[in-house]
Each structure stands twice: as structure tokens, then as C-alpha cells.
Amino acid sequence: MNMNYESHTFDRRSFLKAAGVVGAAGLLAACGGGSSSSTASGSTASSGTAAGTGSNTGKPLTEYISWESANREIETWNILYSQNASDFNVLTNCVDGLISFDCYGKPVPAIAKSWDRNEDSSVWTFHLRDDVDWVDVNGEVKAHVTAKDFLVGAEWVLNAYKNEANNTSMPTSTIVGAEDYYKKTADLGDAAASLTYQDMLDAGVGIEAPDDYTLVFTCKDPCPYFDTVASYVCFYPASEELIAELGIEGFRACDYLNMWYCGPYVMEEFISGNSKSFIPNPNYYAASEVTRFERMTITIISDGTVTFQLYQNRELDEMDLGESNLTTILENPDYAEYKNQLCEKRPKKYSYQMHFNYQKNNEDGTRDDNWNKAIANKAFRQCFYRGLNLVNWYARTNKINPLKCENDYYTMPGVCYNTQGVEYTTLVAKNMGFDQQAYDGETMIRLRGQSIDDLKKQAMEELSAIGVTFPVKAAYYIISGSTTALDNATVLKQCFTDSFGDDFIQLEIRTFVSSQNQEVRNPQLQSFFINGWGADFGDPINFVCQETVHDANAYYSVYYSNIAKIVDNVKNDENWTAPADWQAGLVEDYEGFTALANEAAAIVDDIDARYDAFAKAEADMLEKALVCPCYFDVSWTLTHANEYSKINAMYGICNYKYVNWETSEDAYTTEQYEAFAAAYEAATKG
């Protein structure tokens, strides 16, 4: 079995070597890239562009070896079928979509060279390149990519039989007629197998191809952020010829050998659980516009303890540093050479929040009104936001610069930029009055220059008057048997004690056995959960409107805070009662915030006004402490690649596309990375 792999690899390597080497070597000479355009028109960028934020004297690498943990091995090679980031990290290198991103996370052209919209943003027209080809694993051209391929891809996704209901939520919620077509295919069962894209068009789905290189989407409602929605895999192309060749089951379960490619790389080799290597697609349409590696290898590392040894051997060109390796490098003189090579990464794309539960139950099923009354009180909630010092807890994630993990907002920074290039959370900061504050490595921004003594006193007085007893117990659930979770929770508990004393709020650590949802969330036992949300598309509505009331799709309101169950009888419960008197203020706060969010969502013709309005709504939510922002995941690395040159979108699937990477034979240093970070921050603050 293994010998087959070897011989196969050797044959194709020989075949592709000339094309790959010639293409990539020339392109790498341009490594470093240039600044990117943030708008659709006029940009020649493709698949993102490099930051150009710094340089290294070391020679750029033509081959690069990265790693992935074993539990993130690719599961399916069908990009339309997949719903996992671990698959997308591979497939984004094999198949391109309409749009890609640059290192700031701004959309840039890919197969669509430009795009525009009508006045109310309900009709979006994408103008496609005419030089995109499908190639097979050997890099041989199989077909030309046209607008029809996007229709075929959309039909595949919306056909319940073909794609088994995967990736349908975005098109069905945005495109005219998509939901009806999906339901029709679901009702048809096996008979839906014979439907084609023409059937989809005949059914009135709002996707058209007036010519080979124009694609028009008609949205159900005005959708000013539809270009970012269209960047997702549900709008990726598929070849009708390939589906015919492999059959429906065969296409659904295609692999790297029989799939077709139109992205920057083709697979050279894939050994499940061991490695995968990419070589340049010799017929890549944007070959002259991006830099690629001659070979990119991803090694599967099952045991994290060996990564440092592998990095030292140069069997890896980068590694993430956990607490133990970081301690070794910082404290062991034998590894002093690595001390000035510690590089701090950019935050991962999740914004972690403390989601309060406003309708908490005791374990016997009765309401825990001591907690419910307390958390309904605004002053009590504000103590979390204004008074909870989490520095020691952040140090569990980032030992060197814990405060880099501080998160003061709800929306993840980088999700969107206004027309002046100002990053959205900067607008929230202005509304919150934080815009003049900067990271100082000593104090959390939102805790500066204030004491919560007055808030605490006010909360205790108001709550004592309605019968709340102190200290209020806050139930925090972790998975049983995890020492890491327990250590983290213990540090968090100490943060509560240090911040609030023992007479006000006390954290109680409790455990669940296997399912947080079934054991804790559904019976509503938690006082709060700490949860991270990653964007699905580039608009603040995707974050802010998860918390509004009177909306069944507001995920956190319905499933986490349970405020939806207090405000509306969402489950048609016979025992539902109107909010209690002590909840009136909370409901009023939510109604006020929801009104602001809905006002913002209604602005579809002016992006700047829309973002300003959302920033106001978000600031309102945070001022009322309806949710308490928690942290960003910021870790450390040893690396030969400049993280800041990589695509860094907060949504979509493009972040692991191996194009335009700035690399160096010499490892990057802490100093260089600090310069990259400063340049990046300056560029995103507008």
C-alpha cells in the first residue's frame, strides 16, 4: 500500500517539477508583496496580498513545513460538502471562490475580478475572470471555469439529496427562492438526484448567469454585506463534467486524486494521519500575481511534546508554544538562542464573552432567584465589566503579555472596516470612551481610573431590598476530569475573590460529565458561560444581533442568556409568565439595545452610517453589561514565517491559503514581530 503511494508520488513529482519550480521560483522573488486594495474594483490582487509590514535579512524559503494536530486531519475533500475548518485549511489551497482576503481581512478579488451592487444592495453582480481553468491532480487542464460552474455549485449545495443539507443556511437565508428550492429537494428525496442547475433557475432561485463571466445574485432583503457572504464555500464553483464523471456519491466523497482544482496549489501527496504536501498549480490563473512555495508540507503532529525537538531539527519551520515550552525557553539557559525568537501571534478569530444566564435554575429544577435577581440588576452586572480583573487568568493563555488577551468589545476586531479603512471596533471604542487608551501591559483598559466600590454598594443595597442574600453564588461549569480546565477555573475563581472580595460574588466551580449542552445549558444551570463566537461574514450584524430579543435566530439570547424566554414565550410554554418586577429594568435595557441594533440593521445604503449605528448599539449593550467581554486567544510561536503577511480574515475559509507568505531562512525575532504588530495596528486604526 505504501509503496503505491511512493511510486505515485515520484511519477507526478517528476511530471510537475518543471512547471512548479519554474513558476514558484520566479514568484518567490517577489516575496514581500505590496499593499492591498480594500475595494473590489481596480485591484489586481488575488487570493490576498502580503502585508509588506516588515522584512528579514534571511533568504526566503522555497519549501515550507508546517504542522497540524492529529485531531484536525482533513475529513472530506469536497469543499461544498465540508463544514469543518480543518478541511477548509487544506481545500482553500485547492479551490478558489469568488473572493479572497488580504492580510487585514479585507475582501480582495479572486475568481471574481470585480463586483458591484444595486442601490439598495439587494442585487449583486460579480464579474468573473476569463482565464480560470479546472485542472486535475497532475495539473492538466480539464475544463474552463465559467459562471455556470457557480450555478452548478449552488444547485449542489441547495439540493438536499446531493449535499445532505450541508452549508445551506447562508444561501437559504439570503437568496431569493433558495429556501423553497431546498425544501423542494428535501421533499423529493432520491428523485432530487436528477435535478440540474437549470431546474434550480426554473424554480426561481435568485442566481443568474447572463453570460459566461457574469454572475448575479438577488437577495431576499437588502444585504449590504453580501460580498462577504459570497466568499463562503456555499457559493464556490463545481464542475458539471466532474459530477457527471464521478456520479453523485463519487463527487460527494471525492478525494485529492480525482477532484479538480482551480486554486493556487494541487496536492502532491496525502498520507492520512501523517502528512500532506502541496505543489503549485501550473495553470493557476493568478500565478503572476501571488507568491507560492515550491512545496508546502503539512505534517500531522499527534504528540505536542515532540514539536520543539522537530523545530530544532528543522523538520518544522514553525511551532506553537505551549506553557511548558515557553517556560523552558525563558528559564533554561540551554535554549537561550530561542529567547529572542519568541514571536507573539495575532489573536485567533474568536471573540470570547461571558454570557450571563438570566433565567438560571437550581439542579432540582426550581428557579435560582437569588442569582436571577442579582444578574437582572444593572449595577451588579456592571461590576463584572468594570471591576473584574482578569490579568492572572489571561496569563494562563499568554504567559508573557497577559493583557494582550484583553477583550473589551463584543465584535471581533477585523470583521469589517468602514470606507475610510477604520476597523469597526475602533468605532465601538469611541462610543465607549476607550479610543484614547492603549495597551500598557499593566492594567486592563476598561478598569483604568475607576473603582467599583460605588457600583458594588449600589448593587448590594438595591438587591438586599428585594431579598437577595450575599455573597451571590455564581455557578461556573467545567468538564470533569480535565486538570487544565480545573486550573483555569481555579485561577478565575481567585480573580473573582481578588476583584470582589468574599462578601459580594463567589465563583462556584461545578462539573459536567460529557455534554455541556445536555447537562448544563439545556437545564439552564449555569450562571454564565464563557464562549467564543467567530464571524460567518463581514458585518457586525453577525455578532450584535445574536444578543437581541424578539428574534428566534438570535443564538445567544435564545440558548445562552435565556433572555428570549423571559421577554417572549418563545417555546409556547403554558407556564410562561410575564417578566417579574425585578426584571423590568433588564427587559428595558434589552429592548433599548435591540431597538438600536434593529435601527442599525435597517441602514443598507450607507456603510459608514450602518457601522456607526451598530457601534452605538454594541456600546449600549456593553455599557449595560448585558454581556461581559472576556478574552482573545493570543499565543506564542517560533517561526520562519511572518504571520502578518498571511491572509487574516475573521470569516471565510482563506486564512490558511499559502500565498504571499513572507518567510525567512533565519527565524523571525521578537523585535521584528513587535514591529509587524505596530505597523499592523497603525494600518487598521485608520
Next chain:
Amino acid sequence: MFKYTVKRLLHSLVTILLVATVVFLMMRCLPTDYYFTEEQQMKFTDEQKNAALDAAGLLDPIGTQLVRFYGQILRLDFGTSRRIQSGVPVVKVIGKKFGVSMRIGLIAVGISLLLGVTMGILQTAFKDKLMDWIGTAYTVFVNAVPSLVSYSLVLVFGAKVLGLPTLYSTRNVTMSSILPIACLSLASIASYALWMRRYMVDELTRDYIKLARVKGLSTREIMIKHVMRNAMVPMVQYIPQSVLLTVGGSLLAERFFSVPGMGPLLTDAIQRYDLNVVQTLVILYAALGILGVFLGDVLMMLVDPRIKLAGKEASR
């Protein structure tokens, strides 16, 4: 012998079926949350989750699922993988990894047998001398130190002193297999040496050895013709099982060196709720284990003609 074999095979089939049933039921006891990834768990609506579970037949009554499962086993239809390699037949998923584990495992078993048995013989021949002490020290060290530590030592020594690659690579199979094979052999060598020495020392105290000495046989003849042969009888019982179970790979060594073998497959499949892969692997491992024990009995009988399986059966 024939009757015994048929009876053992029937017992084996029932055992495998019982094991498969227990695993099937245990997997169904897990919360269905595991069917979804963390991201899906968060962003799927309850309706979407139920549709996915329904399509997979996981919302059917447990009895219906079990009958369907038995039907699949009878048809030797092990289904397709859902998560490990989505849509790919389980047999193909396992087949790809089978060869890698077996090749590395067989070499490791071969080396272990050769070195372990030799070491045991030498320890016996030089009992209470330097050779014996070295062998005992090695055995104690390997058994006392956790595998992860001894693997780390092998890795550092192999990488820094010998310059060997520390990750398995299909571009350099021979060199990159050395460290995983070395690690796999470490414990087995110690085990074979320990038991070989023990059985040989036992044999040396027997009366027939004294008789052989009285009859004038040389120590060399006694060791080779009598002691070694008799000491091998209990040893050979475990050889078929060791060989067959190489198919299962080694969870720790394969993970440590990123060998794309069978070792981590079962735990990965359980973690990812890939039911078809879990069930097939359990059936496979149970079958191999049972077959290994059976072949061990047969081999023992062949090595020592005094042992009669049918006779043993008849005496029960």
C-alpha cells in the same frame, strides 16, 4: 482436532458478536452532541441537528438500529466513514493504514524475538554474571520507565546523535521507520528476554537435566537440545497473537512519530463519533485476538507433541 476447531470457531463468532453489540450499545449511550463538531454544535439549529441525526438513522429506536447493524455485519457491509475520511468505505480507510502498521510491527516483532530470545539465552547461560546483570538492568529500566519517557530518550538520541529523522515520512520510509521500530522493540525485547530467561532457568532445575548431565551430554547440547526447546513451548503460544496484533499498530509509538498506521485510528474514531469505523475496528481487533489465541494453541501443540488439543477438550 477438527471438532475442537469448529467448536472454538463458533465460540469465537459468538464472542465477537457480543463484543460488537456491547460496543454498539455503548456508542449509542454517548450524547449525540459528539456527532457534531464544536462549530456545528454552536451554529446548527435544533432542526438542523435533528435532520442530520435522522438521516444517519440515529433517532431510530435502539432495537431497530441493532437489527440493522446485525444485518450489515452478516452482509459484511461495514459502511462508510463519516468523519475520518468522509464517504470513503471503512474497509478502504482501514486498508490504507493496515499495511503501514503491519510492516513496522512485523519488523519490530522480528527484531524483538531475535534480540529478546538471544538475550534471554545469554542471560541464562551467564546467570549471575555481568551479561545477566546487564540484561536484568535493561529489563527493569524498560519496564520501570514510562513509555513516553523512553520514547523521548530514543527520539533525542536518534535525532541528535545519529541524525535520524524523527517523523515518519513516505519520502524516506527506511530511515524514518528506524526510530518507531526501535521504540516498538524496546519493551518487547525486554519481555521476551525476561520470559526466556525465566523458562530456561526453570528448565535447568528439572530432573531430566540432571539425568542428561549424568549421561555425559555437554552443557551446550543440554542448552540447545533440551532447555531451549522446552523453554520455547510456553513462548510460542504468544507469537501468533503478537504477530496478528501488529495490524492494530501502536497508539503511542505511531502518534509519537506520526506514523500513518492503525494505532490512533480507534481513539480518533471514538472522539469523532465515527460509528462505522469504531464498530469495524472493534470487530477486527476482537477477531484478531481470538484468532491469535487459537493459533497460539495450535503452534504450541506442534512444538510440543505431548499437548493434544482434542484430548484437552475431552478431559474437560
